[in-house]
Amino acid sequence: MKYLAACTLVPVLFFAFQDLGSDYGGMDWLTYDYVAWLLMIAPTLMLVLFFRNRELIRNPRIGANFSQTIKIVAAMYLFWNLIGALGYSWLAVIPMLCCLTILVADRQLKKQARA
Template identity: 70%
Template structure:
């Protein structure tokens, strides 16, 4: 859960720091890429974390919080990454696919665990 929190908070903090620093702090070197790249890398790292801890999803007693949390965070990263893929860089498609993989694989693992 610590890694998931880090993968979630770092892109959000970079985005907030870029917005405040470039507008009010006079830091012109803080470009949009400073916020966009962590937003695109976060879902890929979450996918690796998901693959490493997929046994938590199969056992609902041990990993119900992990499953719910990673689904919520993945969905929250899906929306900005779709806009990043359309307007900023086509590389955000990798993040969108990583997010969709997390959502679909979680559903499949829970379906297999029930059977």
């Protein structure tokens, strides 16, 4: 859960500091590129985390919050990377596929666990 929290909060905090730093602090070096790349790297790291912790999804008594949290975060990053693919770079398609993989694989793992 700590790694998932780091993958979630770090890009959001960078986005907040970029906005505040460039508007009020005069930090011209802190651009949207830093935030965009973090928004594209985080879903890839989340996919690795998801596959390393598949057992938490198969056994809901151990990892009930992990499954819900990673689905919410994957949906959030799917939305932001869709905007990034349209406005920033076509490379945002890769993290979008990572987010879709997390959402679909979570459902498949739960179906396999029930059977």
